[in-house]
Amino acid sequence: MLADYDPLQVMMQADAQNKNAAWQVMGGKDGGALAQMLLGSVPGDLPNIDGRLVQGPINDQGRYAGYFTLYRPGKLVPDAWGQILISIPDQNVVGAFLDAATSAPRGNDVNARYSARPGRRSGAGLGRCR
Amino acid sequence: MVNIPFSGPALDNADASVEAQALAAAEAQASKNPSAARAKFAAIEQEIAEHAGDGKAGTPWLQDFYNDAAPAVANLASTLHGLENSNDSLPNYQNRFTVLTEEDQKILATFGQGLAVADAAGLSPEAVQAIANAPDAWSAAMLVKFGPPGSLWATGEPKTPQNPDGLSLLAQRANHVYEQ
Numbered sequence: 001m002l003a004d005y006d007p008l009q010v011m012m013q014a015d016a017q018n019k020n021a022a023w024q025v026m027g028g029k030d031g032g033a034l035a036q037m038l039l040g041s042v043p044g045d046l047p048n049i050d051g052r053l054v055q056g057p058i059n060d061q062g063r064y065a066g067y068f069t070l071y072r073p074g075k076l077v078p079d080a081w082g083q084i085l086i087s088i089p090d091q092n093v094v095g096a097f098l099d100a101a102t103s104a105p106r107g108n109d110v111n112a113r114y115s116a117r118p119g120r121r122s123g124a125g126l127g128r129c130r
Numbered sequence: 131m132v133n134i135p136f137s138g139p140a141l142d143n144a145d146a147s148v149e150a151q152a153l154a155a156a157e158a159q160a161s162k163n164p165s166a167a168r169a170k171f172a173a174i175e176q177e178i179a180e181h182a183g184d185g186k187a188g189t190p191w192l193q194d195f196y197n198d199a200a201p202a203v204a205n206l207a208s209t210l211h212g213l214e215n216s217n218d219s220l221p222n223y224q225n226r227f228t229v230l231t232e233e234d235q236k237i238l239a240t241f242g243q244g245l246a247v248a249d250a251a252g253l254s255p256e257a258v259q260a261i262a263n264a265p266d267a268w269s270a271a272m273l274v275k276f277g278p279p280g281s282l283w284a285t286g287e288p289k290t291p292q293n294p295d296g297l298s299l300l301a302q303r304a305n306h307v308y309e310q
Contacts, residue, residue, distance in 0.1 A: 005229050007271030011304035017280030024286075024301035030308050 009089045012097040019100050026101035038094050049088055142191045149174050150198035157202050157209045164213045171210070175237050178244040189251045196248040200260035203241055207272035210234040235276050242277020249284045249299050258287050262302035267310045270303060 015021035025031060037049075156170035178195070181188030196203060211230060230238065245261070264270035274280075280300055289296040297305075 005268070005272070005275070007268050007307045008304070010271045010275040011300065011307050014274045014280035014283070015300050015304050018283055018285060018298065018300050019281075020285035021280060021283070021298045021300035021304065024295070024297045025304045025308075028295075028297070028301070028305055030305055034308055 006089065009093050012089065013093045016093070016096040016100040019103065022097055022100035023104045026098075031101075035098075038089070038098065139190060143194045146191050146194035147198050149177060150195055150202070153199050153206075154202040157205060160209050160213055167209070167213065171206070171237055175240045179240050182240075182244050182247055189247060192244050192248040193251055193253065196245055197254045197257045200253075200257035201264070203245065203273065204261050204264035204270040205266055206241060206269065207234075207238055208266050208269035210237065230272070238272050238276040242273040242275075245273055246278050246283045250282065252284075253287075253299075255288065255290045255292065258299050258302070259292060262299050263306050267307045271307060274300065274303065 012022075015025055026035065152170055153174055156167045160167035178192065181191045181195075207230065211234070213234075249258075261270055261273070274283075283300050284298050286296045286298050287293055287302075293302065
């Protein structure tokens, strides 16, 4: 399955197992946008799509790794390129990632700050996603 | 010509540097000489496995190797994928949708395992950046996919101007994938 090789899904799975990494991602500058993408819809795209795996230039015969170039939601795909495979992440992976990302202790320590930065649209408070 | 010290940490460091250079050279020549590249990848894989199996005694070698080889390591999965169709013949239709062969996956698993050990023990900021912000997001992610569970990777990195919050390699890698 090509979806098994989706790099964002791969990273969410590993980050969920690491916990600290999941807190850091969700508490970081892209945390809010990522949560919106995983739980809802990025403007102009269908819900829960984490990217497109785009085939390389015509006649590349699949020999270049560009065959698997990842385009994030909303990013335009060049007209001259071929097949586009819509990538929807495994919802078990998404659920585990969101669980881990929101599992940091509350309070004032650095982990709590990552998990729930005041004033940021992070994943904090999203609750369980199963 | 390469000078190799006789013994001790300096020998390990020099050996790791030589293997890092060999990896980069093998990748550069992969399209022209796929069989030689595969042989080199397998030899380095074996060396990584041996040092990882040595426990703490093997960790300094792994740190030295990944500090020097990080850009080439990040590019390894794409190189392996490219080798499947590198002989200028038409791809075998039966294998057309094989992303990485079982042999490729085994190589990446070993390289990923060694990277996780080195990351947990401490990598240079430059090496972390080379993996975390690798231009080929897919290739670097495959080290994580086939490597050990995320719990065995570092939970943070030293704070640097490029990484002021000390984010872990895994978190930086995820951010970079998303931003791409």
